Amino acid sequence: MREQxxxxxxxxxxxxxxxxxxxxxxxxxxxxxxxxxxxxxxxYEIEAVQNRGYRLAAAPDVLSAEELSSIRRTAWLGxxxxxxxxxxxxxxxxxxxxEDGAGHGTVVVAEIQxxxxxxxxxxWTSPEGAGVWFTILxxxxxxxxxxxxxxxxxxxxxARGIERTxxxxxxxxxxxxxxxxxxxxxxxxxxxxxQIDYVNHIVVGIGVNVxxxxxPAEIAEKATALETECGKSISRPQLLEAVLEEFExxxxxxxxxxxxSLFMEEYNSFLVNKGRQVKVLDPAGAYEGTALGINGRxxxxxxxxxxxxxxxxxxxxxxxxxxYV
Ligand code: BTN
Numbered sequence: 419m420r421e422q423x424x425x426x427x428x429x430x431x432x433x434x435x436x437x438x439x440x441x442x443x444x445x446x447x448x449x450x451x452x453x454x455x456x457x458x459x460x461x462y463e464i465e466a467v468q469n470r471g472y473r474l475a476a477a478p479d480v481l482s483a484e485e486l487s488s489i490r491r492t493a494w495l496g497x498x499x500x501x502x503x504x505x506x507x508x509x510x511x512x513x514x515x516x517e518d519g520a521g522h523g524t525v526v527v528a529e530i531q532x533x534x535x536x537x538x539x540x541x542w543t544s545p546e547g548a549g550v551w552f553t554i555l556x557x558x559x560x561x562x563x564x565x566x567x568x569x570x571x572x573x574x575x576x577a578r579g580i581e582r583t584x585x586x587x588x589x590x591x592x593x594x595x596x597x598x599x600x601x602x603x604x605x606x607x608x609x610x611x612x613q614i615d616y617v618n619h620i621v622v623g624i625g626v627n628v629x630x631x632x633x634p635a636e637i638a639e640k641a642t643a644l645e646t647e648c649g650k651s652i653s654r655p656q657l658l659e660a661v662l663e664e665f666e667x668x669x670x671x672x673x674x675x676x677x678x679s680l681f682m683e684e685y686n687s688f689l690v691n692k693g694r695q696v697k698v699l700d701p702a703g704a705y706e707g708t709a710l711g712i713n714g715r716x717x718x719x720x721x722x723x724x725x726x727x728x729x730x731x732x733x734x735x736x737x738x739x740x741x742y743v
Contacts, residue, residue: 695708
């Protein structure tokens with residue numbers, strides 16, 4: 419009911435009478451009054467004026483399921499949202515929820531992760547209130563080989579979501595970091611459970627650093643936070659909502675062709691590596707070249723001694739030759 423009250427107040431943007439709320443929600447006016455008080459306790463500023471009713475004056479920067487559901491504008495993504503104040507890792511949570519039958523489009527959000535995971539076995543620090551740490555659970559009917567491109571879907575969604583919310587255009591470091599002023603503001607960890615030729619489920623974990631924070635020494639040089647870079651305060655729930663809307667959009671394009679060709683050009687316009695010298699850390703031997711952009715399969719094209727090679731994200735990592743980008 420709190421979620422519905424928030425929805426009605428948000429849609430109206432002005433005062434809504436207790437009577438109208440009670441009849442729209444089909445509950446007593448006392449029940450409305452109680453729920454409004456609970457929302458106030460949770461940090462919502464709700465003005466109550468006699469004969470006019472209630473007005474939502476301000477919302478707290480919380481990622482609760484009721485806040486996220488009340489601002490949700492997506493069609494299928496986030497229809498079910500699990501919120502944890504503290505958990506180990508939203509990717510781990512989403513995997514076990516998937517095994518217990520959670521459906522396609524479920525979103526798992528945590529305020530704190532005490533065992534947040536990054537790529538290549540690294541840790542991902544996730545302090546309280548400092549960022550948006552969440553995972554999208556997908557159960558698509560696709561081939562395991564096509565799943566790696568979902569990381570690019572997520573990177574596009576984050577880049578566009580940040581651009582909309584922060585008003586600053588980020589860049590993408592192929593395949594899955596989002597950067598601002600050359601520093602990493604977001605990481606993506608895509609994991610999947612498969613049979614030989616069948617995908618059971620895929621979890622796409624996204625971590626965006628929003629508030630200035632003390633990063634671990636080993637990444638302090640290359641990490642940053644959204645607010646540090648754009649100099650204004652960012653609403654975490656609005657950012658998460660924008661990323662979900664964009665994810666739904668780019669996922670739709672991906673499913674149309676089973677590749678990234680429909681947004682390849684847009685991805686390339688965000689690509690920080692484009693035209694730069696990169697070092698490809700291939701297990702078979704590292705080499706340098708010039709990054710040209712991605713192809714329709716989401717692979718990075720690198721010009722190496724006059725020849726164009728295709729770099730697949732599963733096997734290698736790419737760095738700038740002078741540092742992170
Ligand atoms: C990386 O850049 O190495 C990937 C970082 C991914 C972090 C996110 S935060 C939400 C989700 N849960 C995790 O444990 N990891 C991902």
